[in-house]
Amino acid sequence: MSESEIRADMQVLAGRFVHRGSNTDTERSAAEYIRDRLAQHCPDTEIDDFYSIDTPWLLFPAYYAEFTIVALVATWWPRVALCYGGAVFLAYLAEFLGYEVIGRFAPQYETQNVMAKFMAQKPSRLLVVMAHYDTGKKGPLEVPRMMPWLRALHFLLILCMAGVLFSCAVQAVGIPAFDAARYDVIIRWVAAGILLVAACALFLNVLMAEYERGANDNASGVAALISLAGRLAQNPIEHADVALVATGSNRTWMSGARHFLVTHKPDRETTYVVNIDSVGDGALHYTTAEGMLQLLQCSETIRKEAETVAPAYNLKPCVWRTACSDALIPLVRGYHAISVTALSKDAAAERRDTAAGVDVALIARAAGFAEALLRRLAPPC
Secondary structure, X not given: OOHHHHHHHHHXXXXXXXXXXXXXXXXXXXXXXXXXXXXXXXXXXXXEEEEEEOOHHHHHHHHHHHHHHHHHHHOOOHHHHHHHHHHHHHHHHHHHOOOOOHHHHXXXXXXXXXXXXXXXXXXXXXXXXXXXXOEXXXXXXXXXXXXXXXXXXXXXXXXXXXXXXXXXXXXXXXXXXHHHHOHHHHXXXXXXXXXXXXXXXXXXXXXXOEEOOOHHHHHHHHHHHHHHHXXXXXXXXXXXXXXXXXXXXXXXXXXXXXXXXXXXXXXXXXXXXEEEEOOOOOEEEEEEEEOOOOOEEXXXXXXXXXXXXXXXXXXXXXXXXXXXXXXXXXXXOOOEEEEEEEEOOOOOHHHHOOHXXXXXXXXXXXXXXXXXXXXXXXXXX
């Protein structure tokens, strides 16, 4: 597919649509456009409807604020508080890693994936390429200068949760040195206070946030996905099925990627996932590890093939500190997965996140790399 077609897709996705917010009518309109574009190259294209929560940025503050309740309960029943707080802490960790715990009981709203399937006659592998098409909201806490601090701040919150639990354990067991100086009470309420402040800050951030246009993140990835569909239509991959999935509601904690894996249940040993995310500005990279809370190592099998293909497309390896990559869901669940992304040192890049501001040649190169990688991953004839 030519660069002019990529540019046209970008102008629609990040121009005609002011935003593609998760669970909104404009996200649905964008899904219908993507379906029509993919169907031009692959007749087996469909919209897969499902439901997701509205925003995790209201769910996570609820977890932080819950530790104030844990601290209060510990005043009278420290053992009960320890058990309850431990359950909340484990649920939070699971939720952050992409598993629905309390989130499954939150209000659900309609959203959708778009999937195009290239079916081989005798497939022995499934190659999945994902690119989320929705956009999120950004508030005052998500300005570029805050990004380098997010991981450290998150670890501080984890430490505070552990501090509350530690104080409950100390009081439950009864350590004289702590009891005399009341260190356990000091630790508990300082930690709970920090968590409550963080919950209020995130809540206010959600109230003040506005939708972003999302040209680079991630209309660029979707444009690369459509370009890849054109390449595969002209030169199909034999002996492997290929699923191109434009995932919806990535900003509601990778709901689209989770829905695909839950509903299709592909085999872990023979399924390979390539995620294309934010490839319109900066230098192209393939990931060796991803994650914010915990670094998850990308598939060694895919990494070796990526190393072989990368020099021809000028890609380098990187560790991607992110919390919302669609590759995180398959990685947590034990699938072979990797991401293709472009990293920029320009802090102003997000502020010019428009269709005119992305590098169309870079998107085409990302699509070319993805195609070459898929052909390396496909079993030999």
